[in-house]
Amino acid sequence: MSHADWEGQAKFTIDGREVVGYKGETILEVARREGFDIPTLCYHEALEPYAACRLCLVEVTTGRRTKLVTSCIYEVAPDIEVKTSTERVIRNRKAVLELLLARAPDASLIQKLAREYGIEKSRYPLVLNDKCILCGLCVRACHEIIGASAIGFIDRGTERHVGPPIERLSERCIGCGTCVYICPTAAITLKDVSKPMPGVHKHPYDYEAPDCSICGEMNLESESKVGEK
Amino acid sequence: MIKSLADLEKVASEGERRIHPPHLKVMVGAATCGIASGAKDVIHAVEETLKQFGNGAASARTGCIGMCYEEPLMDILKPGWPRITYSHVKPEQVAEILSAVKEGKVVKEGLLGKIEEIEDYTRNTRYRYPLENVPPEIAAVENLFGLEFTAKQQHIAMRNCGIIDPESIEEYIARGGYRGLYRVLTEMKPDEVIDMVDASGLRGRGGGGFGTGRKWRYCKAAEGYRYVICNADEGDPGAYMDRSLLEGDPHSILEGMLIGAFAIGSQQGYVYVRAEYPLAVKRLEKAIDDARVHGLLGSDIFGTGFNFDLRIVKGGGAFVCGESTALMASIEGKPGEPRAKYVHTVEKGLWNQPTTLNNVETWANVPVIAVRGAEWFASIGNPESTGTKIFSLVGKVNRAGLVEVPMGITLREIIYDIGGGIPEGKKFKAVQTGGPSGGCIPANLLDLEVDFDRLWEAGSMMGSGGMIVMDSETCMVDVAKFFTEFLKDESCGKCVPCREGLSQTHEILKRITEGEGQESDLDLLEELGKAMQDSSLCALGGSAPNPVLSTLRFFRDEYLEHIKNKRCPAGVCTALINFEINENCTGCTLCVRNCPVDAITGERKQVHVIDQDACIKCGVCLDVCKFDAVTRNTRNTHSGGKSQ
Ligand SMILES: Cc1cc2nc3c(=O)[nH]c(=O)nc-3n(C[C@H](O)[C@H](O)[C@H](O)COP(=O)(O)O)c2cc1C
Ligand code: SF4
Ligand code: FES
Numbered sequence: 065m066s067h068a069d070w071e072g073q074a075k076f077t078i079d080g081r082e083v084v085g086y087k088g089e090t091i092l093e094v095a096r097r098e099g100f101d102i103p104t105l106c107y108h109e110a111l112e113p114y115a116a117c118r119l120c121l122v123e124v125t126t127g128r129r130t131k132l133v134t135s136c137i138y139e140v141a142p143d144i145e146v147k148t149s150t151e152r153v154i155r156n157r158k159a160v161l162e163l164l165l166a167r168a169p170d171a172s173l174i175q176k177l178a179r180e181y182g183i184e185k186s187r188y189p190l191v192l193n194d195k196c197i198l199c200g201l202c203v204r205a206c207h208e209i210i211g212a213s214a215i216g217f218i219d220r221g222t223e224r225h226v227g228p229p230i231e232r233l234s235e236r237c238i239g240c241g242t243c244v245y246i247c248p249t250a251a252i253t254l255k256d257v258s259k260p261m262p263g264v265h266k267h268p269y270d271y272e273a274p275d276c277s278i279c280g281e282m283n284l285e286s287e288s289k290v291g292e293k
Numbered sequence: 294m295i296k297s298l299a300d301l302e303k304v305a306s307e308g309e310r311r312i313h314p315p316h317l318k319v320m321v322g323a324a325t326c327g328i329a330s331g332a333k334d335v336i337h338a339v340e341e342t343l344k345q346f347g348n349g350a351a352s353a354r355t356g357c358i359g360m361c362y363e364e365p366l367m368d369i370l371k372p373g374w375p376r377i378t379y380s381h382v383k384p385e386q387v388a389e390i391l392s393a394v395k396e397g398k399v400v401k402e403g404l405l406g407k408i409e410e411i412e413d414y415t416r417n418t419r420y421r422y423p424l425e426n427v428p429p430e431i432a433a434v435e436n437l438f439g440l441e442f443t444a445k446q447q448h449i450a451m452r453n454c455g456i457i458d459p460e461s462i463e464e465y466i467a468r469g470g471y472r473g474l475y476r477v478l479t480e481m482k483p484d485e486v487i488d489m490v491d492a493s494g495l496r497g498r499g500g501g502g503f504g505t506g507r508k509w510r511y512c513k514a515a516e517g518y519r520y521v522i523c524n525a526d527e528g529d530p531g532a533y534m535d536r537s538l539l540e541g542d543p544h545s546i547l548e549g550m551l552i553g554a555f556a557i558g559s560q561q562g563y564v565y566v567r568a569e570y571p572l573a574v575k576r577l578e579k580a581i582d583d584a585r586v587h588g589l590l591g592s593d594i595f596g597t598g599f600n601f602d603l604r605i606v607k608g609g610g611a612f613v614c615g616e617s618t619a620l621m622a623s624i625e626g627k628p629g630e631p632r633a634k635y636v637h638t639v640e641k642g643l644w645n646q647p648t649t650l651n652n653v654e655t656w657a658n659v660p661v662i663a664v665r666g667a668e669w670f671a672s673i674g675n676p677e678s679t680g681t682k683i684f685s686l687v688g689k690v691n692r693a694g695l696v697e698v699p700m701g702i703t704l705r706e707i708i709y710d711i712g713g714g715i716p717e718g719k720k721f722k723a724v725q726t727g728g729p730s731g732g733c734i735p736a737n738l739l740d741l742e743v744d745f746d747r748l749w750e751a752g753s754m755m756g757s758g759g760m761i762v763m764d765s766e767t768c769m770v771d772v773a774k775f776f777t778e779f780l781k782d783e784s785c786g787k788c789v790p791c792r793e794g795l796s797q798t799h800e801i802l803k804r805i806t807e808g809e810g811q812e813s814d815l816d817l818l819e820e821l822g823k824a825m826q827d828s829s830l831c832a833l834g835g836s837a838p839n840p841v842l843s844t845l846r847f848f849r850d851e852y853l854e855h856i857k858n859k860r861c862p863a864g865v866c867t868a869l870i871n872f873e874i875n876e877n878c879t880g881c882t883l884c885v886r887n888c889p890v891d892a893i894t895g896e897r898k899q900v901h902v903i904d905q906d907a908c909i910k911c912g913v914c915l916d917v918c919k920f921d922a923v924t925r926n927t928r929n930t931h932s933g934g935k936s937q
Contacts, residue, residue: 115633115788116787117789118790118828118829118830132827134830139635155824156827159794159821159824160828163789163790163793163794163797164789164793166797188797188800188801188817189800191800197789198786198787198789198792217786219786220611220782220785220786221783221784221786221792221795222781222782222784222796224785224787224792
């Protein structure tokens with residue numbers, strides 16, 4: 065119940081160093097401000113945290129209990145001890161990355177992160193081969209920032225994927241390209257079809273763009289490489 | 294309107310007259326399990342027959358008493374006789390049985406047993422049927438509660454199932470109903486109620502086994518508009534104890550929730566029921582309506598100023614919606630996905646307000662504790678796991694059904710004494726407890742005492758109380774694959790370890806069952822399973838590796854047989870086995886005619902042959918052969934076939 069009983073500032077430690085956080089801040093926010101390196105895939109400072117990739121795991125000790133938590137949603141409190149790279153943290157981050165590499169072997173960001181953790185090749189069989197890692201950044205950006213809610217998650221379990229509601233061409237898409245820009249693995253592409261029609265989703269990850277209704281021009285590259293820059 | 298104890302007693306005597314009327318009464322078990330085995334036609338036949346009898350004879354529907362293996366069940370109450378029970382009743386027998394009873398005679402066929410007295414746990418009394426002129430056939434028949442199936446059971450949560458008409462609030466009250474609420478509202482302070490539940494040792498029956506009193510205390514300590522919720526999602530395939538309670542005794546759940554609401558200071562509750570339970574929903578709706586009419590829901594209950602009301606929310610039926618945060622998201626109209634927050638729902642739950650969520654069976658225990666007190670409840674079961682637990686005992690067991698037993702009973706007692714052992718004299722191999730993400734417990738642990746902590750230690754869990762018995766013809770790798778596949782489809786798919794981990798676990802298990810596994814797969818499965826336990830977002834992913842990890846722990850050799858010797862010892866994994874016809878064959882052509890893919894050839898009176906390339910290994914030939922002429926090879930002797 066430690067969350068509720070304090071106001072203002074919290075002094076605590078990250079990897080032994082004393083830091084200060086404010087009520088409502090997450091470990092990740094404080095850690096990044098203080099220059100600690102915690103990898104993330106589903107976190108974006110402009111969006112509600114989602115805690116799905118599980119890469120930002122850290123160990124937190126409160127009182128006598130030590131537990132593994134996702135730092136992107138764990139709110140700071142006085143006197144907690146945070147450790148960002150214990151054996152348990154690294155082991156679980158590696159497990160996540162190896163699973164993601166098996167899902168998206170062609171995504172350069174995943175390859176790079178996996179390599180940083182010493183994984184060249186996943187031991188798991190190739191089941192899907194999908195660049196989309198379901199981090200939900202595009203879905204949240206479209207909903208929270210653009211307000212269009214033109215894409216969402218469809219199905220559950222291993223069938224889960226991103227697409228327009230009921231997988232029909234979405235009238236709600238305004239062709240802004242935010243999803244393309246925010247996607248860390250370049251799984252979404254935008255095509256300039258230069259047709260006078262509203263933005264349509266042809267394929268869950270191929271979004272065709274309309275002419276801009278204001279300036280009449282559409283000037284986007286056909287393959288965004290955001291994640292690979 | 295019921296405002297006082299005297300009002301309650303008045304309704305109770307009305308109910309008493311309905312439960313034990315001064316005339317002939319016939320009851321048919323009409324929970325979903327009864328209806329599935331044909332109770333509706335029996336009810337119809339009973340009604341038709343009684344119509345002809347005239348003079349006050351009545352029929353009633355009751356819930357499930359747990360003897361699902363004997364259904365349809367018909368109970369007859371005739372003044373002066375004990376209650377007698379007929380099993381496997383067919384509609385065409387009804388008129389004969391009832392006419393005989395009317396004349397004071399007895400049809401012996403189908404007569405299962407009698408009940409001379411019924412325990413009333415709430416009021417700590419026994420109802421004894423007044424006996425006179427009992428025919429010798431009935432005097433001689435066994436006492437139902439002395440039958441092996443029932444002798445070791447103790448129906449506390451199920452106290453009214455099969456005894457009362459679940460749609461009658463009067464009958465519920467006649468069995469001590471709403472006395473607990475009355476006592477709590479008029480004699481106790483909320484904190485005293487919490488202390489009492491805490492001291493009773495009651496732990497959540499929905500799976501986690503969290504202390505119910507403790508949960509209430511945390512919730513009460515949190516500021517806000519508090520809610521109570523009943524988790525009636527029951528997503529485990531094959532489990533139906535919560536459904537039986539809802540269908541057989543809905544008021545016990547309402548009363549439990551009312552008591553909980555008073556304890557934590559809540560005015561609004563929800564029952565989250567899966568939409569696939571239409572009968573449960575209907576009976577709950579009736580119970581809520583009746584409680585409102587009698588002033589037991591609404592404002593100023595028992596004139597104490599306590600207000601509380603309830604709403605039913607129907608769930609879409611996804612397994613993960615039983616998880617507390619997913620369930621609350623679903624009530625709020627959001628997608629039923631677990632939420633990512635480290636604040637507990639007792640502090641910030643439904644609509645971010647403090648929320649107490651308990652399972653159906655947990656709630657059903659509360660009213661009895663309120664009347665009988667904490668000490669009595671704590672005296673049942675084991676010190677750390679008090680009271681009873683309902684299990685749905687299914688699988689390779691002679692008597693399948695719902696059993697409510699004191700905690701601490703051994704697996705052996707449940708499976709052999711109550712369940713009657715394994716059919717056809719086969720060998721017991723394992724019992725799977727805890728639902729899809731539970732674990733498998735092997736024969737050498739049959740004397741394990743069943744409680745929350747012992748099951749955890751054995752790598753399994755209590756879960757909501759599923760218990761699937763497996764015999765020697767069950768392949769444990771196949772079992773692990775089956776549950777993993779279920780979880781893979783039911784995971785919400787949000788977080789990486791659960792979604793990708795289940796997908797990979799399933800893929801690896803699949804290749805092992807197809808004879809393509811490697812020895813290193815076993816370490817990989819264990820490593821992955823541990824990571825899933827450690828890093829998944831919710832308890833679905835956290836417990837999903839249990840089927841694999843527990844079978845690896847107890848049945849590793851069986852995995853290795855699949856991998857090293859390409860052999861499925863139980864003869865289940867189709868890629869690794871084959872069927873052959875041996876010299877016992879008399880050439881009767883029965884298998885030829887039954888093979889669904891016409892893979893068997895052979896003339897009359899000639900030994901038949903299975904075309905190994907066409908055979909789909911369904912085993913029908915083995916099942917139909919009367920001469921033991923079909924052999925199931927646990928290693929595929931046919932080289933060059935598809936499985937190469
Ligand atoms: C995937 C998953 C499914 C669950 N399904 C159910 C369910 O069907 N019924 C239930 O009562 N609890 C279920 N639970 C447990 C609930 O989250 C919660 O712990 C329980 O309802 C609390 O009540 P209790 O303390 O009375 O057991 C489930 C948990 C998980 C992780
Ligand atoms: S553990 Fe599974 S069910 Fe739970 S949030 Fe993650 S993906 Fe969804
Ligand atoms: S960044 Fe925290 S879980 Fe993805």
